Amino acid sequence: MFLQRMRRRGRAIAVGTAAVAMAAGCSGSGGGNGGGSEAGTLVAYTGQSGDYQRNFNPYSPTANEGPGTIFEPLFFYNLVRDEEPVPRLGEEFSWNEDGTELTVTVRDDVTFTDGEPFTAEDVAFTFDMVAANPAINQGGYEGEAEAVDDTHVRVTFDEPAYMDAPQLLGKTWIVPEHIWSGVEDPTTDRINEPVGTGPYMLEDFQPQAFTLAANPDYYGGEPAVRNLRYLALSGNQSGVDALGAGRIDWMTGPVPDIQNVEENYPGYSAITVPMNQMALFTCSSTDMGCEGPQTDPEVRRAIYHAMDRTQLNTLAFEETASEISPGFALPERDMEVVSSELEAQIAPMEPDTDEAARLLEDAGWTVGDDGVYAKDGERLSLTVTVPTGWSDYITALNTMSQQLSEIGIELTPQQVSYNEWGDSRAQGQFELLMDSLNQGPAPDPFYVYSYFFSSDTTAPVGETANPNYARYSDPEVDEAIEALRGIDRGDAEARQEHFDTIQAAIAEDMPYIPVLTGGTTSEFNVEKFSGWPTEEDTYAYPAVWGRPDQSQIFLNLTPDGGE
Template identity: 60%
Template sequence: MLAAIAATTLVTGCGSSDSGSAADSTLVAYTGQSGDYQINFNPFSSSTMEGPGTIFEPLFFYNITQDAKPVPLLGTDFAWNADGTQLLVTLRSNVKFSDGTPFTAKDVAFTLDMVAKNKTINTTGYDGQAVATDDTHVRITFSKPAFMQGAQVLGKTFIVPQHLWSKIPDPANDVIAQPVGTGPFVLEEFKPQAFTFKANPGYWGGEPAVKRIRYLALAGNQSGADALASKQIDWQTGPVPEIKNVSKNYPGYQAITVPMNQMNLTTCSNAALGCTGPQTDPAVRKAIYYAINRTQLNALAFEDTASDISPGFTLLGRDAKYVSPKLRERLAPKAPDLARSTGLLQGAGYAKGPDGVFAKDGKPLELTVQVPSGWTDYITAITTMAQQLQPAGIKLTAQQVSYNEWADARVRGRFQLLIDAMNQGPSADPFYDYNYYFSTETTAKVGESAYPNYSRYSDAEVDAALNAVKGIDSTDAAKRQPYFDVVQTRAEQDMPYIPILTGGTTSEYHSAKFTGWPAKDNLYAFPAVWSRPDQAQIYKTLKPAGQ
């Protein structure tokens, strides 16, 4: 594998070294892709390979690691009216798409209207009406207060060119093989084993100092670690052996770990929407929750880089002030409680068989967990949890599949359990996780595309609470908290997502080749190669060493 990588980089002139050659302005990235890429640069697709942020830009950049003012991108200013029903946006002038066509407010209005009309890509329930009042101003009107739609509209809606996308009959499923955007990079070459972006010379912010970004497909985490050791990649987000000794074991590299993504066993939980299997019973889900030894799991699977998680899925640390006092448990237990796990199953009508596995109606309590092959930390986590659950009478089996199979199963609900993590929303606010993963608006029947409420969870009380928060200014914490309490307590009670740990997202980066990486005292963006549009902010900031 490494020999193939080396040959590829030599042929294309994209090798990674400290030699001071012209190739030093090329950054080689590994996102964790195991197996060949399938071309997809659609920024609205849940299986897009890349493009959001790098090729297609939002109006502003919101830093999800901290509560900070949004950074102007295609937009320069915005303002709400008093009741949150109208959002006025001022746009940057003299911006062009990469094909030379001028960018105007009409492109913004077109993009927003396209999202509103397509349920598949309207993942957050956007229901505004956008009008271009002139070339640099957009007025977005809502039928009711919509403060909480602001960060999604401004920070996570990637603007596309009307002159091209108006001709696309199915914008949700078109793979956009020849992407055109306003971003700092453009597509140079695509092959299933690797694809390359090059710096956009006409970028409104100036051509980036990183002249090329080459994304490699490898065989998984171990291949990523091996490639890192041989300096064949410059940035990856994923585990490596002895994570605390990266600078020693990988000379020229450093690592950074940021607690951000809440790892969970996502369950296809809702029988009413077509889910089948024992995981549709809340008692089974909670029995699994109490049988996990999280201290042991952290040590064996995550090198103790993970941290506590709340069963209400409020991000600890950044959003600790919002953790509900009405939760039965503020934190998921670190040690297993087998008595409680057993009691839950017995109360739900399960009885332990002679083989030690609980069963009900003649069916043993056996569950499969889907995981992308090559994701060694998650595979180790499932293997560890399977051993931990044996004394609780629950049989858990890892089902390794390709990333593309895993992603498709996740979207369509064709799974019992899968291991995943909740990504944070467009800004540093817990509302977005709640709205993404627990709202009826963001899910669908099994067989249809759901995004990102993959568990198919639906609860009228939660929906009402989320709708109420949308009409409250985000600065009014006291007014929002009662509604947050509802969401968190229902999440704990129903547990459609079984909390594991808060993942310490670790990236290893080539500090001897590029300068300007995020640091703990300067987290200007979330430092994960797969986080969009954070990755674009980082690419724009980096400079080859010596420049």
């Protein structure tokens, strides 16, 4: 019998002892009032460029914040290393013998921030809401949830569904039924006044900054970090400037001379973790309504071979990125499941322009008088979008544009606001964009596949896809994903044949063109707070935009500490 019970364990949540005055709002241009110096207030910069739009719907692709901090999962799964999940709203869970029934015990001492009690009914309601709305059902969940009593939920499946547990338990944000039963569309409705169970609640909102205050009634004790202030700046450079001025306490992103953060930014430390696979997302499927040269898989493969990844890593990422597999299993963490049947297990770091040209010419593309390939009167000219201010991605795309021009592909980077970029990504209104594939709820490549390559998580152009933005669909890949869903993670041999199928297909089709594995680098104020993740103790994925990882880190911090 497969049985997995997670008892209440994990890190003690530090509780503050001194009341702290609420901080005032800051300028979004980096000219605020030195908010990073206030005791008990942590100032975070997530990369937001331009004003915030008030939206705290945890299921919206353009939500400002909330998953983990305001709305909680049942358990926390560490993406960096394979270990037992840490209880949050849940206390323990178990499977029946054949993996068709999941039973969860939830806490009995939790209230929502409006004072209403949290029960298993809220969990069952949230699960049912996700199942009924494909746009927010990232994992393709098809179970039926039932609240057995106030503290027990039973989820039943038609087929074994072992791999559904981390998504349901670790990345499903539990919402209050008494409020969300009146939400018309959980995908698009804005939530202006969020009510959750989490350690923080919305205190103040301005377009250039908003503040979350510690929940005094949080079941784990009021957090020691009393206030979280999120700033909107004009881009990465503004973040670097604010970091240098000591105005922000946590930023995830590039800084000059990133190897010497402690020397260049006294009082700060940094950590880099290879995690998110950077790629050129393509609107790939003409059947789904995509248009443009990128719908030709030979164009996508030609771009893959034409990249000089060594140069990209040097010029754009300060050598913090690393190799990527075209089968999208992480080379370090997941090397055991990287398919041996791939033509190349690792994407080439050096360009192969001859192979790129061969692919294009075999597909009927010919070089025009202007040096750019064309086919049937269409020039091989592509626009790639990126949020304004994302300086590393912008540098990468400008460099890539020069690389591709040498083989006859015209690539034009276009900077747009984050909100415009996010909306076009969701709706499929793009040719190419640069982004990264997040790793899902647990350290297993299954989730990348079920998120980004499943027909269940995409939609035609003009409708919201989440998160298969490439509009990719392949019946064999879908079948392999479903097979993996029902296999115990301990059966490596049975799983590998399905990993092989998926990796071979996506390496051939390339709806997401692999660039590099992003080295996620965060800069922390270690003079003001202690308890940050370190290379020796990476208890959570250290990205300020990681959810619910960011909340696990907030709960581990103590103000006015040092290393």
